Amino acid sequence: MTTRHTESQLRMLHSIAEKKRRVEEHHRTALRGFELEISELESSYGGLYNTDAPVLSLPNEIAALIFKHAVDTARLEHFFARNKTTKEPWPEVAFSLVCRQWRSVAISLSDLWTEYTFCGGPHSQCSLDRFDAYLKRSSPRLLDLQFDFTQENTFVADLGFFELPMIRAAILHVDRWKRFAIKMPHYVLANVPQANLLRLFRDIHAPHLELFQMCGNSNTELERHHGYIASDFTSTLVPSIFESGAPRLTSVWLEPSILHNCCPPLDNVTTLHLTMSPKAQKKISFTWSAFASVLKLPNLINLSVNGDITTVDDFSDNYEDLTTYDMPQLKTLRLYRSRTMISMLPCLRAPQLDSLTLEEINFSAVEVESSDYFFPSLRSLSLVDLRYLNEEGARDQNFFLYQITRTLVDLTISQRAKGSEDNALLVMIAELPKGTWPNLRTATFNIEDQWKPDFYGEFAKSRLPAEVVVRVHENLVEHCCSFWEGQIYGGGMCCCSGFHWPDLEIIEDHDDAVIPRNWPLENKVALIRDTLYFDKPFHSEGYFSDSRYWVDDEWDSDSDESDEED
Secondary structure (H helix, E strand, O other): OHHHHHHHHHHHHHHHHHHHHHHHHHHHHHHHHHHHHHHHHHHHHHHHHOOOOHHHHOOHHHHHHHHHHHHHHHHHHOOOOOOOOOOOOOHHHHHOOOOHHHHHHHHHOHHHHOEEEEEOOOOOHHHHHHHHHHHHHHOOOOEEEEEEOOOOOOOOOOOOOOOOHHHHHHHOOHHHEEEEEEEEEHHHHOOHHHOHHHHOOOOOOOOOOOEEEEEEEOOHHHHHHHOOOOOOOEOOOOOOOOOOOOOOOOEEEEOHHHOOOOOOOOOOOOEEEEEOOHHHHHHOOEOHHHHHHHHOOOOOOEEEEEOOOEOHHHHHHHHOOOOOEEOOOOOEEEEEOOHHHHHHHHHEEOOOOOEEEEEOOEHHHOOOOOOOOOOOOOOEEEEEOOEOOOHHHHOOOOOHHHHHOOOOOEEEEEEOOOOHHHHHHHHHHHOOOOOOOOOOOEEEEEEOOOOOHHHHHHHHHHHOOOOOEEEEEHHHHHHOHHHHOOOEEHHHEEEEOOEEOOOEEEEOOOOOOOOOOOOOOOOOOOOOOOOOOOOOOOOHHHHOOOHHHOOOHHHHHHHHHHHHHO
């Protein structure tokens, strides 16, 4: 009995143990399922909130440095596009939308929010709220503000209501302005009785303002509706805005047509850019006294003039009585379609002038007597799309342009094909006597329809025994390889027309713009584009590859308009 009972107990115990094993196995399976579900939930949560991203383990201080570097880099890359409409948010906004941690870091980093750009259509509460957020997040840093109000319907139809809320909000922070740029329709800027917007700038004090830009654009339909009213001639440079002072203001970009009611303090200005729109140029200009006052600004280092800022008749009336104008600090001078300034060149005394750029100058409409004076420090001369140059005058070694630039070291010629009379300039320069530019060492050519190597070879040959480095863009070489094959060898050596070149340099990088887009060269701040063509890319980037770089409807229409005037 005892033995059988023991066996029965063993069988029972075995059965119980088996049941226990099955229950434990079931529990273990269920636990593994729960653990897998928990892991999946945790993974989903981590993916949603980026809690597992390695970059989020970085200290906030390191993340802030990365954000700052990314924003600064993006601003440089978008140097001329910051005021363009974009579907993508700016980097500072993108960082604040990634996750809670990044948002906290981005919003607390005031350096990310110091540059605000408005560009687009009608004002809305959204744009005002966004601007208010930038103002708060950037405090107490200095501000770079850009407003482009030239889009259709940005302004209300009533010309008497231009005190825009966004500008009013900006003026409340005028003590933080570092750079301020605003663009609006011409009919607003040129209409004195309704220039209420400009009155907002009259009595304010801008202690940290370094750059101020106010320009307009032509909107034919709006101007036809509102009318384009010519105002008084600008006769003085007495400040009419920032009357309470702007002691650090050194860079000013303006239209002369609005200087009568939008002239900032200019005594400390080192960089001045004046651009006349085609419409404004027909109806309003400087008086001669105001024009002379510009040339007499004591601290002027960089001067850029787009168009004739004084009427040709006014200039002609004073031409015989011209005196010399001392510009002791001037180092950079750019002229675009400015006949009066071209005629003034022999009258300027600029001992430090280093760089001269002339674009779309109609030399046949300019009569200037040769002068013994030359710019003693001039090294760089850029000639861009010169038009209708008198052939007989250009072949004259005493032509005034050659005389005043006789110390030239670096020559750049960029020419679009618009007629044989234009390209004759290239032949004339190639045939100049060696004594014309005895110090010439570098010649950069960007000629739309002159891509045979013989031309460049003849130019180099004409300068011997001096070794002149001749530069051309790689696009010209690639397009014309059938002509250049076998003529370009390793080390930049080229042989053509029966002689050996000292050197030929190929410009390989599209970003290596021979005529830099940013002006002056040290300027790294994006400005609102104002139909100025100096900053277009180096032409040959677009001749044979991508036409978007050089096909410009505004350029063509302006050219036609100027041709009619001439």
